[in-house]
Amino acid sequence: MFPEQKIGNHAAPTETFKCLHDHEEIIMKLYRILAITPILLTALATGATAAGVRASLSSLEAYVGNPVVMRLEVANAGQHDAPQIQAIDGIDVISAGTPRRSTQTTIINGRRSENSSITHAWKLIPRREGVFTIPPISVEVDGQKQTTMPLRFSATKSETGDLLFAEIVGSQDHIYVGQPMKLKLRIWVKPYMDRDLDITLSEGDMWQMLSQAKSSWGMFEDRINELASNSQRPGGEEVLRADDSGVERRYFLYEIEADTYPKRPGKIDGDSVQIVVDYPTRLGKTRDPFGSFFDNGFTSMFQDRIPSSFGSRLSVTDVRPIVASAKVNATEVLAIPAEGRPADYRGAVGHYQIISQATPDGVKAGDPITLHLGIQGDGPMDLVQAPPLSQLPELSADFKVADQPLAGIVRDDVKLFTTSIRPRREGITHIPAIPFSFFDPATKEFVTVHSKPVAIEVAAPDRLALDAIVGRSANTHSSSASDTTVAPNLNLTNFTGGQVLSQQTPSSNWPIALAWLLPPLVFLMTLTTRNLRRIGSILGISRGGEFKTAELQIEKATSPSGIAQALTSFVSGRLGMDGSLPNLNRIIEQADQTVRAETLAKFQSIVQSCEQLSYAGLDLNNVSALRNEAAICLQDLAAELPAPNHHSGHRFAAPRLTGKAAKAAAITVLATMVLCGTSRASAAELSPHQSSLLLAEAEAAYSRAQTTAASDSAESKEAFAQAAQKYQTLVDDGVVNDRIYFNLGNAYLQSGSTGLAIAYYEHALAMNPGSPARQNLAVARESLPNNPIQSAGSPSFFQALLSWNEQVPRSVMMGLGLMGWAVFWLGLRAQFLHRGLRVRPFKVPAVILTSVCVASLCLPMFGPQPHDRVVVVTAEVHLREGNGEAFTQLDTVVHEGIGYELLEQRGDWMKVQTEGTSGWIHGRDAMHVAVRPVVET
Template sequence: MQTFSTNARRTLLLSALVVSGALGASAAEVRVGVSTRDTYVGMPVVVQVQVSNASDVEPPVVPRVDGVEVRAAGAPARNTQITTINGRMTKSTSLTYAYELTPQRAGAFRVPPISVVADGTRLETRPIEFVASKSETGDLLFVEVAGKENQIYVGQALDLTLKIWVRPFRDSDRGVTLSAGDMWRTISPRSGWGAFEDRMRELDSNRERPEGREVLRKDRDGVEHSYYLYEVDATIYPKSPGQIDAQDVRVIVEYPTSLGAARDPFASIFGDMPMPGGFGGAFGGDDFPSPFGRRLAVEAARPIVAEAVVEPIEVRAIPTAGRPSDYRGAVGRYHIVTEARPASVKAGDPIELLIGVAGTGPMELVQAPPLAELAGLTADFKVPSEPLAGFVQGDRKVFSTTIRPRREGVAQVPAIPFTFFDPQQGEFVTVRSEPIPIHVDPADTLALDAIVGSGAGAGASGAEGTPAALAPLLDNFAGEDLLRSEAPYQPGAGVLTLLLAAPPLAAGAFWVRRNRARVSRLMERLGVGAHRAQARIQAAQTPGEVCTVLRACLARRLRLNPELQDAAAVVGALRASGQHKLAVRCERVFYAARQADAGGVTPRASLDDVKREALAVLAQFQQRRERPQATPRRAARAASVLALAAVIAGGAASASAAPTGGTPLHTAQQSQAVLSEATRLYQNAMGLSGDDSAEAKQAFAHAAEKYQLLVDAGVENSRLYVNLANAYLQSGQPGASIANYTRALRIHPTNRVAQLNLRHATQSLGPAGAEAPTPGGGGLASAAAAAGGWLWGHAGPRGLVAAAVAGWLAFWLVIGLRLHGLRYAWKTIATAAAVVAIASAGLYASNRGGADSLTAVVTAPAAALREGDGDHFPVAGVALSEGQRVEVAKQRGGWLKVRSRSGQTGWVELRSVEVI
């Protein structure tokens, strides 16, 4: 028992060691490494922090060290290592963070432990120590920054020149002096360029370098030496007063100390021929154009660092005394120009104002004049208060905004001032643009003395000279039912089919009832009564009765008198119709019947034989009669059934195709809130219409945006469309208003408000808004179209369908009374009823077909109708006017192929029209 316990303890101890070893192998680890412990001022030391076996790592935080600049050296590197030993695979991952620590002064530095959080555990590295010494450049490197001005103002352009003198390295043993190009390549990419950074990047991207020229310069002892001088130009705009410094300009040169033969694997093949890369020529310099000579390379170098020395340049602050209120920081010399379009508008309509500023200063920093603070402009125009954004074109910056004249009669856009500080004169200067003459007409909708609302009386009057019956009704509809989608009227297929089919069926039934004998004979002629003749033959008691039934049946079928007693006439009629064999067989039946009645044979046997032979004759006659007529009669019946099915299916299809309206995307509460806000904005705008046209039109535009939100959410309601169109009309967008009035009339063609306002919106565009006549139209066709349009607008689809049904019922009522025997002028009345029914049905079908076609309305002031069928449509055709309606043929990207009412076809931009 004790032995067992000892073994158990050993097993448990071994298992614990294995588990602890596994846990220790999988625990997160952090290590730190440094590239060097001895560096120079300005030369960075690379520190790497490696985190192993951790799935979740927070980026390390390097402590701040006085005199050391810390910068992350790119994204962390991830490394995965898989090791297999004795068939056992081990996987380890590591994440390495790199940082550049650049000493700013000479001395010894100590970086405290770096903290890392890995898998929720905080780990720390060991501290890092390194020493930085000042690089003794001696007379090898000089850096200066020179300016063309000794004194400038804040924001004034200052041209600076970076000058770098590098003493060329000379290998006295080989008698080789490095060229200007070779010495430029010794400049380290870790150099800091400050204000010259953009220029250096441009040179690098173009694979260029500053031109290096050899000059003589005195060293610190006053002895002249040969140097390569590199010059880089840049322009800066000081942002604060004080002295110009260049502390961020630091040039690092890996200055060669010895040269040696280049390790070129192709040297044995090409000998002294220079190879790409490294130094060209004898050394790769610019002064050795010969392609021959052994290649050399730098074997050893030492870094030298030089800080830029700046000539004293004072930056003065912009004076505050006498500073105009519209000054926005421009320094230099500028001039301003303006442009306004269009030059002729109505009160409250938008005018695009373009402002161009050109000058000598940094154009990207130029701000637009504060238009909202210019009393001369805001007195006559509504001006946006937000700052204007502009774009730079060369030495000019262009700003664009929209202004609206507040009232009619405004004659010009006043001169726009622009104030800047002229550093040469040392004072503020204000320049002005030239005034722009414009013409502002009264706002036609807003100039109405009394606006007739939807519930106003008929005696009110609108604009001067405009009767109330023709004035627009601009009071918007209200109520929650505006948010309920509507669909255009479509007659019910079942009810319509019943109304159309019942009258002719009733008239036919009445005629059959009054002419039963004639119908019976007709049916027998068509073979419908053959079974009755067969039954009578079977029930006959004597051969004579059989003969009588057969003779009467054949007489009716041959269109003879059924009361005919002469059997020879029936047989003769059969022969005359070409049925000779049947005539002989029928004659035998008649003969056998006469013999049986005379007692020549056994009565019972003769009666059965006569019946059987008579039935055979009747069957043979019926077969010959039905063979040529069966197919047409069945085809006629099938066609009738199919036609009725087609009518029913067509009515059902039209009913199912009727739009049912969209479902709003907003919730009911959101939709109601948007509708209330739109109503409030519209009513406020109505209150402003008499005082300030610009403010009113802006408010109407905001109301239109709210109504448009509801329409875009899927609400299709005729009165909501009218509200939206009214807001567009009064905000100076007649094209958009015409589109929405048209949408309202598609749902309810008898909407009186939409009709009046659509006419007013079209007339407000002048001759350009009038629809072009259809080619070939005029005279009777034009009058008929006008009459049809009037009936459609006043009777509507319901009225036309009711008129068509009433005319149809009246037509068959007249026919029924005539069939009953009543004598009167039935033809005239029936013709009039038929004309009413056909005309109403045709007018409904034509207008409903036109309403279902895809059309668009031009909403831009002018839209170019382009020709061709390419992707870019480069050839311009005629121009479409705002409010003009066009038929849409197809769409391609942002273009629509359309056809105008005058027959012109072409492509127009989708943004210039609104598809209905």
């Protein structure tokens, strides 16, 4: 071994190498730690990333007319609101499509983390030079509001020079506000010429360089969209035009025409028209995989914009945007003069005429009349307003007219308005001429045209419903002998207060059964106590293509009315609108919460167009086009309307049961009544407060109608109809009791809907046989023009006996029978306990009284048996062979207010049995009522 040697103050090489080796290990460990530190930090950062919002711009500089894309990224958010951008002066904001969603997953050393983001994008198109600031955008992310930083960018105008000019010219020097005027947009584009290639682009190529998306077309936008949808473009014409230096040069001229209707006086506003052209600056060669198959000569650049490596062709390789704002000529817009302006003038300018039609032409005072107004002219028909009907003294003096603006539908040069009016009194012979005023720009004067008067007949109202209020004299305002006899029987005083909103359940039978069983039970207990003999008891139990229909009707329709009826019937059926066919306004109101506005507007347009064809004198060949539109609309309505619910509204009947099923159902119902004693009502949608307010409104309308009955039939019937509508809403919401049915029957009776009144009176009697609806039901039936009771002849002895028996309340008979029954058994018990006691004078009258009462109570069992009934609610209806409009009509006609036995029900259609035959009737023309038969008097 050599001794350790040192060189100067330094260690020997061996020690030095050992030290270096130890340092190297330390350095390597540090290097490994430093190497994985960024990864660990990234992983930790990734795992802890919170939700955030960030906005950015694709560029901080842009040309006027060229878009800048703004993106807003919402990262790692569970849910967030859709961001909204405020309006920015001088910038058009256009959505760049649906938001883009992205997800990134990272796994480091077994640790998994995810980042997700949703990016919203908009195109910001500057319309002038300047620096623009995008204000902060607030977005609620996971319940917290986050705001982006404001963004700025600048826009400069690319020098147009003499390359592009735009001008708007009018055909007149001056026009009036609302007067139609033809305007022409002229665009001059200098053709691009490549001197190196000796190529000049054609007028078609230069039009393709005009950016329709970046340009702002203003009043010419509809015309541009129409050309684009038809794959057309304005034709270019080569012309000479002086440039800025006055030298005439070659240009392509494009002209676009449009009609405009100025809305304010002054100069024609052309600031909204701005033309953007991506003007070529260089042509170059591209590759085409099929280039060898074609001529190597120049082909239009617009046939090949994608570079390829197979063949060479020419294309525009560089462009710069140039912008031209349209200059407007000196056409002046004048204001409509105020001097001589008629009171009914509503801004129409041009030449117009008006026609009117009314249906029906024969009504009773207070009944509604549908008034159609058609206005034809050469002005902007979509801006034409209906005459202010409620402000026309000659019309409002005799008719009740709604004080609301009318919405109309435009078809070609005709606008149709529809409203409802009510005659205030009898004896009115015509609807007066309706004026329409417009301003004639040719003569600079106001002109008023009139429709022709419409002849009508207004008969006296049904006085039985207006003059027979309880407490009045029977002969007050009586118009016939029949009124005098039936008036004292009417009770038109409605129930009020909270009792109208209470839920009524069928009365339980067990208290009555207990009352009948108690006297003999007391007697039996006495016998048992005396231990005289064993008592036993013996209990004996006896054993023993809705959519297809509408589609077919539309397909076979030969008239506009058939098309309208098919659509209206389908929608009203889906909405569960029973009763007579509702008018269009009521259907629109009911469907507004279910059907999309676009589909609803299309439905309204088709129905009103059918009404227009019925009187406007248009070509009936349009029926085929309407049929096609109706078929498409029917499919949209079927997809958006919910399936009909036949157990809501005023359809209270259960499915019809017969035979053993009926007996089993009766036993089940009785058992449920005994065990439960109550029944649950369907859940209501209205809150108690809303129901109380609606009831108060119904009561106020009913009271107002009674007050105005003698002085204004139209006002009175309209108020009765309003009361009926509000009561009906409560019934449809699930309120079930005989009091609200009685109120609803009274309101319908006095509004002229006798069939509905009869149906609801029967509903009230089904809930409570002692209801005052019995007398009103008899009077309502007597008032029917086709009353079968009046034509039935003299009643038989049994019918007379049944009629007399019905005059005595069942509760009275029940009480007397129970009293006689109790006296009999108490007398028997007394005789048993005291054998010498004479009880015969008490027992015999008790037996007679009990027998008479029991016979009275059981007498209806030998009369007409209970069955489900269908009460007709429209004036006249033809039965059909099957359950659909496509089936053949029968000769049998059923009349309003008459009840028929229900045989079968399929959807909205019901099969009824008349005296001579059976047939089907739609739910809009009848109401299903399940009641025990009420004996007519």
